[in-house]
Amino acid sequence: MNVSHDKDVALDQALDLFWKQGYASTSLKDLERATGMHPGSLYAAFGSKAKLYCLSLERYATRLSALRAELQVQAASPLDGLADFIAKAHPLSDADAPLPVCYLVKATLETSKGNQAIEDKLSDLLTQNDATFAAVFQQAIDAGDLPANSDAKKLARQLSADLAGLCFYALRETDAAVIKEMVTDLTDQVRRRH
Amino acid sequence: MNVSHDKDVALDQALDLFWKQGYASTSLKDLERATGMHPGSLYAAFGSKAKLYCLSLERYATRLSALRAELQVQAASPLDGLADFIAKAHPLSDADAPLPVCYLVKATLETSKGNQAIEDKLSDLLTQNDATFAAVFQQAIDAGDLPANSDAKKLARQLSADLAGLCFYALRETDAAVIKEMVTDLTDQVRRRH
DNA sequence: TTGCCACTTGAGCGATCACTCAAGTTGCCC
DNA sequence: GGGCAACTTGAGTGATCGCTCAAGTGGCAA
Numbered sequence: 123m124n125v126s127h128d129k130d131v132a133l134d135q136a137l138d139l140f141w142k143q144g145y146a147s148t149s150l151k152d153l154e155r156a157t158g159m160h161p162g163s164l165y166a167a168f169g170s171k172a173k174l175y176c177l178s179l180e181r182y183a184t185r186l187s188a189l190r191a192e193l194q195v196q197a198a199s200p201l202d203g204l205a206d207f208i209a210k211a212h213p214l215s216d217a218d219a220p221l222p223v224c225y226l227v228k229a230t231l232e233t234s235k236g237n238q239a240i241e242d243k244l245s246d247l248l249t250q251n252d253a254t255f256a257a258v259f260q261q262a263i264d265a266g267d268l269p270a271n272s273d274a275k276k277l278a279r280q281l282s283a284d285l286a287g288l289c290f291y292a293l294r295e296t297d298a299a300v301i302k303e304m305v306t307d308l309t310d311q312v313r314r315r316h
Numbered sequence: 317m318n319v320s321h322d323k324d325v326a327l328d329q330a331l332d333l334f335w336k337q338g339y340a341s342t343s344l345k346d347l348e349r350a351t352g353m354h355p356g357s358l359y360a361a362f363g364s365k366a367k368l369y370c371l372s373l374e375r376y377a378t379r380l381s382a383l384r385a386e387l388q389v390q391a392a393s394p395l396d397g398l399a400d401f402i403a404k405a406h407p408l409s410d411a412d413a414p415l416p417v418c419y420l421v422k423a424t425l426e427t428s429k430g431n432q433a434i435e436d437k438l439s440d441l442l443t444q445n446d447a448t449f450a451a452v453f454q455q456a457i458d459a460g461d462l463p464a465n466s467d468a469k470k471l472a473r474q475l476s477a478d479l480a481g482l483c484f485y486a487l488r489e490t491d492a493a494v495i496k497e498m499v500t501d502l503t504d505q506v507r508r509r510h
Numbered sequence: 511t512t513g514c515c516a517c518t519t520g521a522g523c524g525a526t527c528a529c530t531c532a533a534g535t536t537g538c539c540c
Numbered sequence: 541g542g543g544c545a546a547c548t549t550g551a552g553t554g555a556t557c558g559c560t561c562a563a564g565t566g567g568c569a570a
Contacts, residue, residue, distance in 0.1 A: 123518095125518075162560075170558080231421070231483075232426035235338065282485060284477075286483075286484035318535050321547095321548085357547080364529080517565085520563100523559080526556085529552105534550105
């Protein structure tokens with residue numbers, strides 16, 4: 123009996139698995155099990171393991187970016203929007219996330235051998251993310267919420283690093299209250315940058 | 317012709333390779349090439365790939381800890397010692413480091429599937445590291461360098477996360493000056509915590 | 511109903527994985 | 541020099557890797 127598969131659903135399932143296990147530790151057998159697709163179908167749909175991984179990274183980044191944009195328009199100010207995003211996007215606040223670590227951060231730290239295409243894709247996505255952070259900080263500067271001599275790019279860099287640090291700690295710490303406090307500290311810091 | 321091997325040297329070479337490539341992406345063939353040892357000798361000396369990895373993590377942590385202790389006794393104050401450690405220990409300042417990322421941070425973010433022994437070892441080493449950070453902060457509090465109501469454990473947590481964030485960013489950023497600035501910002505922050 | 515085509519299937523490809531062990535080599539003691 | 545324990549060697553183990561493709565299946569137009 124043949125079973126028809128939804129490429130979109132399968133990609134989500136692959137995303138979760140890659141997120142949880144990492145690229146190198148996830149075999150096609152694992153992906154087969156998770157998606158219910160047989161190897162032939164997987165390759166017809168996605169081309170290769172590496173391409174599927176890149177697609178999953180892209181999808182994750184797109185979703186994160188969409189959430190950020192949505193919170194931005196609802197927020198009272200650019201910095202409030204960013205703070206809301208940090209509070210809401212952090213995987214601990216997302217019950218569906220397989221790990222309390224940003225997928226992109228985990229992927230960055232684990233990728234190293236071989237596949238240049240994956241590294242390029244990751245670099246692209248992270249650079250893009252930094253750029254949107256910087257744009258928001260610039261808006262805050264223009265709106266007078268931050269001193270005129272603030273460096274938007276530097277603030278974006280710092281936020282990016284702070285979020286990564288948060289991810290690292292969240293993966294280790296089992297006490298949710300501790301992480302919650304760290305998230306709050308970071309959002310507070312973003313709201314009243316100086 | 318048989319070649320006698322130095323277990324200590326081989327462990328260092330394995331450390332570098334694991335650091336660069338990650339555990340899952342490093343094969344025994346890679347380790348064979350790097351150490352010059354044949355599989356039989358590797359197994360006689362280290363038992364298994366996982367045990368070799370654990371040993372390399374331990375060695376790295378021990379070295380880092382020794383460096384921290386050494387800088388501590390030389391420094392004018394506990395916080396100065398910690399700041400010196402951050403400045404000096406960061407892989408960008410260490411020409412021998414294969415990557416500008418703390419080995420333990422990278423290992424934490426990449427480990428996920430299977431081997432419980434590795435995760436336990438990592439958790440141990442990181443917890444130990446946090447504890448020494450906390451102890452130093454406590455010394456600073458006792459010495460009056462920090463307000464009496466400071467939370468040493470929280471400060472240690474924050475520093476641990478900040479260092480991880482730094483690692484993440486250092487892996488992406490190609491401009492050494494940018495990283496240098498981030499390191500300086502962090503050391504300054506440690507020196508005058510409040 | 512028939513013929514066609516797009517999609518699914520899964521056995522199986524060569525390569526590589528972590529790991530073993532019998533055979534070979536070495537160095538030391540007597 | 542002979543004997544032996546300790547170490548090194550690397551071909552080989554079965555399992556699994558990412559991936560292919562000929563055969564099978566289902567849906568639709570005529």
